[in-house]
Amino acid sequence: MGMCEGKTFKFSNATITSFAAVVGKVEGEGPYGSEFDEVIEDNKGGTDTWEQAEAGLQKKSLQYAMDKAELNPEKMDLVFAGDLLNQCTGSSYGLKDYYIPFLGLYGACSTFAESLLMAASMVNAGYVENCAAVTSSHFSSAERQFRFPLNYGGVRTPTAQWTATASGAAIVDASQKAPFIRAATVGKIQDMGITDLNNMGAAMAGAAYDTITRHMKHMGTHPENYDLIITGDLGQVGSDMMYELFKRDGVSVEGKHKDCGLMIYDRDRQDVHAGGSGCGCSASMMCGYFLKKVRRGELKRILYTATGALMSPTMVQQGGSIPGIAHAVEITSE
Amino acid sequence: MNISNQEYGELAKKLSPPSAMYKTIPLAFVIGGGICTLGELLLNVYQMLGLDMEKSGMLTSMTLIFLSALFTGLKLYDRIAQHAGAGTLVPITGFANSVVSPALDFKSEGFVLGLGAKMFVIAGPVIVYGISASIIYGVIYYCMTTFGG
Numbered sequence: 001m002g003m004c005e006g007k008t009f010k011f012s013n014a015t016i017t018s019f020a021a022v023v024g025k026v027e028g029e030g031p032y033g034s035e036f037d038e039v040i041e042d043n044k045g046g047t048d049t050w051e052q053a054e055a056g057l058q059k060k061s062l063q064y065a066m067d068k069a070e071l072n073p074e075k076m077d078l079v080f081a082g083d084l085l086n087q088c089t090g091s092s093y094g095l096k097d098y099y100i101p102f103l104g105l106y107g108a109c110s111t112f113a114e115s116l117l118m119a120a121s122m123v124n125a126g127y128v129e130n131c132a133a134v135t136s137s138h139f140s141s142a143e144r145q146f147r148f149p150l151n152y153g154g155v156r157t158p159t160a161q162w163t164a165t166a167s168g169a170a171i172v173d174a175s176q177k178a179p180f181i182r183a184a185t186v187g188k189i190q191d192m193g194i195t196d197l198n199n200m201g202a203a204m205a206g207a208a209y210d211t212i213t214r215h216m217k218h219m220g221t222h223p224e225n226y227d228l229i230i231t232g233d234l235g236q237v238g239s240d241m242m243y244e245l246f247k248r249d250g251v252s253v254e255g256k257h258k259d260c261g262l263m264i265y266d267r268d269r270q271d272v273h274a275g276g277s278g279c280g281c282s283a284s285m286m287c288g289y290f291l292k293k294v295r296r297g298e299l300k301r302i303l304y305t306a307t308g309a310l311m312s313p314t315m316v317q318q319g320g321s322i323p324g325i326a327h328a329v330e331i332t333s334e
Numbered sequence: 335m336n337i338s339n340q341e342y343g344e345l346a347k348k349l350s351p352p353s354a355m356y357k358t359i360p361l362a363f364v365i366g367g368g369i370c371t372l373g374e375l376l377l378n379v380y381q382m383l384g385l386d387m388e389k390s391g392m393l394t395s396m397t398l399i400f401l402s403a404l405f406t407g408l409k410l411y412d413r414i415a416q417h418a419g420a421g422t423l424v425p426i427t428g429f430a431n432s433v434v435s436p437a438l439d440f441k442s443e444g445f446v447l448g449l450g451a452k453m454f455v456i457a458g459p460v461i462v463y464g465i466s467a468s469i470i471y472g473v474i475y476y477c478m479t480t481f482g483g
Contacts, residue, residue, distance in 0.1 A: 049442040149435035151406050152456065153415025153422050155358075158351045193339035194346060202346035206335060240349045241342075248336050271416070 008218035013174045014120035014181040020064030021288035022057050024165025030265045035288040037064045051089050054138035057167035058094030062134050065169040073098040077128035080118045082111035083136045083279055085145060090136045108308030109233050111135045112168060112283035113327040117184035119172040136167035137278025146313060160198040161235045162272035164264055168283025179294040183330040185215040191323040197316055201238025201274055204307040207324035208234060209245040212305055215328040223256045227299045232282035232306035233261030235275035260285035282306045294333045301332045358419050366421030373398055395426055402427035406434040432456040
């Protein structure tokens with residue numbers, strides 16, 4: 001496996017000009033609650049259904065990002081967006097009223113890195129002046145699509161993760177002010193043979209290891225060259241597994257590694273088992289917290305690697321396994 | 335990748351924390367036992383009110399089903415179930431919860447294609463195989479009593 005090395009794209013002209021995050025109540029009560037642009041207390045966000053609420057999250061986060069960059073929808077050239085729902089419901093219904101040229105993406109929980117690297121590619125190539133990357137997830141809409149009804153008394157296993165109700169939006173242009181997107185590596189689908197629906201971290205850890213390893217090889221870097229290596233939502237189990245895989249190569253990433261899924265909630269106080277997940281999880285942590293730190297120069301060079309479990313409930317019921325994917329985006333302050 | 339899928343699976347098993355059975359099993363016993371004790375209590379009360387055994391039993395089931403549906407609607411049943419596990423799943427209350435919870439969730443897609451169609455999405459298999467088993471049992475019972483002498 002893994003004959004093809006893939007490529008790492010290098011960008012000289014891609015800047016994250018503005019970014020914003022909107023989250024739900026539980027995320028607002030988490031350790032980073034005060035960092036987000038808005039905390040929506042009502043689980044249905046004032047709408048009738050969870051799907052509409054999720055669409056509302058995307059609409060809001062992009063609005064905040066446009067406001068910060070003093071842009072309006074007429075001045076936006078393109079948007080890449082995605083979420084976890086069938087037919088990318090959160091994205092298409094959330095962004096339809098803006099009339100911005102739209103491309104929907106699906107990469108499960110890796111979608112924010114995927115959108116960001118697509119946006120950087122389009123801007124760097126000069127096809128567009130600006131391009132937005134938006135993703136979302138919602139605990140309730142994801143739960144009923146992928147698992148059980150919300151009030152069903154099933155027990156979550158210790159390895160299960162909690163889908164974050166959150167959305168993040170970033171606008172990329174060529175304005176040459178920090179944070180800069182310097183490079184990106186597209187992930188390969190890694191099927192490690194994991195079949196447990198309640199252990200997504202394990203399904204994704206192999207993909208994270210592979211993408212980060214390839215990225216560092218192409219860039220000629222080591223973990224020490226980065227202030228942080230940030231993964232999307234490996235959770236506790238996935239993070240431990242990734243450390244093991246790196247250890248086999250004699251590489252240590254523990255000291256540099258942060259996982260958004262392990263950060264967004266307080267696992268001692270909030271009953272979220274192995275941590276957070278969902279496309280909104282790392283999007284909101286990046287747009288609410290990490291990108292601010294890069295802009296202020298407190299983080300100089302980070303490797304953001306969002307991980308996704310490309311899980312199909314149908315395939316799992318047919319006895320199939322859960323492939324994982326991870327995309328890496330290198331972001332710097334200079 | 336620097337690892338085979340088999341080795342990776344073993345690693346996943348090793349690094350995944352198991353359920354805390356020293357805690358989950360006693361909790362399931364206590365809460366499940368509590369529900370059954372409540373059932374016994376109801377049965378005795380109905381009999382004390384002058385109902386015969388059969389009617390008291392029926393009323394006990396109905397009361398427990400009602401309470402389960404009510405607690406599901408109040409969003410309390412799944413919170414208790416997080417601690418109770420099989421203690422709330424096995425009694426008749428678990429069955430009621432499995433019917434009411436999808437009904438609540440899928441109400442947003444309408445009463446026919448949403449609530450009506452999805453109501454038995456979890457309980458359906460139990461009903462299908464419960465009825466199938468009872469038919470097979472009935473046939474065996476019939477054969478035994480007719481031909482078995």
